[in-house]
Amino acid sequence: MAGGASSLVSLAIVAFLLSNCWWSLIFFPHTPELGSSTSSGRCDLSQGEWVPDIDSHPLYTNNTCQYIQRSQNCLQNGRPDRDYLHWRWKPFDCELPPFDGTHFLELMRGKKLAFIGDSLARNQMQSLHCMLRQAEEPINLYSDPHEKEYKWLFPSSNFTLANFQSRFLVNYTEPEDDIRKVYLDVPDMVWWRELAEYDIAVMSTGYWYFTESLYYVNNKVLGASKGSQLNVTKVEMWAAMGIALRNVLKQMSNEYKGIIVLRTVTVDHFKNGTWSTGGVCKRTSPFSHQNGGIPPMDWISRKINKVQIEEFDKAMAYVDDTSRLKLLNITYSAFLRPDGHPGTHRRQEPGEPVFDCLHWCLPGPIDTWNQLLLHTLQPLADHSPSSTST
Numbered sequence: 001m002a003g004g005a006s007s008l009v010s011l012a013i014v015a016f017l018l019s020n021c022w023w024s025l026i027f028f029p030h031t032p033e034l035g036s037s038t039s040s041g042r043c044d045l046s047q048g049e050w051v052p053d054i055d056s057h058p059l060y061t062n063n064t065c066q067y068i069q070r071s072q073n074c075l076q077n078g079r080p081d082r083d084y085l086h087w088r089w090k091p092f093d094c095e096l097p098p099f100d101g102t103h104f105l106e107l108m109r110g111k112k113l114a115f116i117g118d119s120l121a122r123n124q125m126q127s128l129h130c131m132l133r134q135a136e137e138p139i140n141l142y143s144d145p146h147e148k149e150y151k152w153l154f155p156s157s158n159f160t161l162a163n164f165q166s167r168f169l170v171n172y173t174e175p176e177d178d179i180r181k182v183y184l185d186v187p188d189m190v191w192w193r194e195l196a197e198y199d200i201a202v203m204s205t206g207y208w209y210f211t212e213s214l215y216y217v218n219n220k221v222l223g224a225s226k227g228s229q230l231n232v233t234k235v236e237m238w239a240a241m242g243i244a245l246r247n248v249l250k251q252m253s254n255e256y257k258g259i260i261v262l263r264t265v266t267v268d269h270f271k272n273g274t275w276s277t278g279g280v281c282k283r284t285s286p287f288s289h290q291n292g293g294i295p296p297m298d299w300i301s302r303k304i305n306k307v308q309i310e311e312f313d314k315a316m317a318y319v320d321d322t323s324r325l326k327l328l329n330i331t332y333s334a335f336l337r338p339d340g341h342p343g344t345h346r347r348q349e350p351g352e353p354v355f356d357c358l359h360w361c362l363p364g365p366i367d368t369w370n371q372l373l374l375h376t377l378q379p380l381a382d383h384s385p386s387s388t389s390t
């Protein structure tokens with residue numbers, strides 16, 4: 001289910017507009033956990049390379065985590081190659097220590113963390129869930145039948161991990177006979193109404209802004225997406241996404257007391273077509289200098305990444321406490337992993353095999369984003385939601 005048909009159509013459009021991949025990281029304050037760092041005391045985790053890590057094992061497999069969504073369960077779905085599981089992210093300026101689930105849970109004691117975004121946010125939440133369940137089996141507090149909302153409790157640390165599906169982060173109404181309407185200045189109630197309960201909100205968005213939409217600001221039509229036939233102003237997808245992010249970050253800065261993590265756009269790797277036109281991703285190793293070189297990152301991923309970081313920087317300028325805003329700039333490290341997608345090893349609909357070159361295999365490179373999330377969150381200042389916040 002999971003919005004199957006409509007998300008496929010949208011992904012087809014998305015795939016049509018993109019011919020490459022997406023993800024990146026940011027500047028994190030140096031923490032004692034990180035090994036060597038630059039003379040400035042900071043290590044830029046967004047820039048680095050994937051290095052072979054032949055003896056490593058994934059933190060979990062389809063045998064040790066039974067909650068891997070079928071479409072991303074590449075091992076169970078019969079993906080034959082295994083090399084993609086044996087790479088680690090090496091930031092140029094420091095070493096990234098391995099993920100330690102017990103440490104993560106200890107850091108999060110008594111806290112609640114939500115992933116908020118589209119199916120890629122869920123993909124990342126499910127990765128973290130599998131990584132943590134090796135330390136402790138969580139209790140499922142809630143799973144909705146459409147795989148959009150989850151809540152897990154890790155009892156020994158009283159840590160809650162949640163997911164809210166919100167494709168645009170802002171409110172939208174599904175089209176009935178006409179075009180979808182996206183209200184760029186209205187946070188989506190799906191997450192907004194529960195946000196105050198959460199200590200940490202990991203926000204992400206991107207691909208849905210490629211779909212045909214009519215954009216509203218202040219309840220007035222701002223314009224329509226580029227492909228639209230409507231006789232109104234055309235708005236680039238990144239411009240619409242930027243306005244939405246600006247509004248969401250502004251309202252969160254003003255009305256939310258917790259930590260806001262902005263995870264930048266990931267990268268897809270469709271080649272020779274799109275989701276619906278036979279696009280493929282067949283690589284079984286990362287882009288690297290040793291292995292055929294590193295092509296330039298596609299312009300659209302660079303553009304979306306840039307807009308997201310511009311909006312992050314704007315929010316940094318007015319937030320009451322800048323330590324409450326964190327950037328997880330994973331776009332570049334995602335770009336380097338064309339081998340990390342399910343490809344044909346997803347759950348197939350009847351008919352022609354369709355490649356998924358957008359989501360990520362579990363286990364896979366997406367696990368690294370959670371390793372980076374841990375280092376972004378520590379040391380974790382006390383930003384518990386105040387009981388009076390709404």
Ligand SMILES: *[C@@H]1O[C@H](CO)[C@@H](O)[C@H](O)[C@H]1NC(C)=O
Pocket residue numbers: 024025026027046305309329331332
């Ligand atoms: C984020 O990553 C992109 C892509 O590598 C890079 O161009 C940009 O400088 C990075 N920005 C920050 C603030 O880390």
Ligand SMILES: *[C@@H]1O[C@H](CO)[C@@H](O)[C@H](O)[C@H]1NC(C)=O
Pocket residue numbers: 062063075076077078
């Ligand atoms: C995990 O995947 C392997 C194939 O890689 C399969 O043999 C095994 O049965 C799967 N385990 C479960 C629990 O489905």
Ligand SMILES: *[C@@H]1O[C@H](CO)[C@@H](O)[C@H](O)[C@H]1NC(C)=O
Pocket residue numbers: 110111112158160
């Ligand atoms: C668990 O954490 C929640 C906040 O996330 C808190 O309200 C609750 O009192 C905690 N329970 C225990 C047993 O510490």
Ligand SMILES: *[C@@H]1O[C@H](CO)[C@@H](O)[C@H](O)[C@H]1NC(C)=O
Pocket residue numbers: 171172183186187188189190
């Ligand atoms: C979205 O906006 C519409 C129009 O303003 C409003 O009727 C609806 O209640 C909103 N829904 C959500 C979930 O915010």
Ligand SMILES: *[C@@H]1O[C@H](CO)[C@@H](O)[C@H](O)[C@H]1NC(C)=O
Pocket residue numbers: 231
């Ligand atoms: C588009 O709208 C403008 C302004 O409202 C109008 O002048 C023009 O005729 C319209 N074009 C079409 C093709 O309807």
Ligand SMILES: *[C@@H]1O[C@H](CO)[C@@H](O)[C@H](O)[C@H]1NC(C)=O
Pocket residue numbers: 272278280
């Ligand atoms: C690319 O597409 C063409 C036409 O759709 C097809 O003939 C060719 O085999 C495809 N190449 C790859 C690598 O899939």
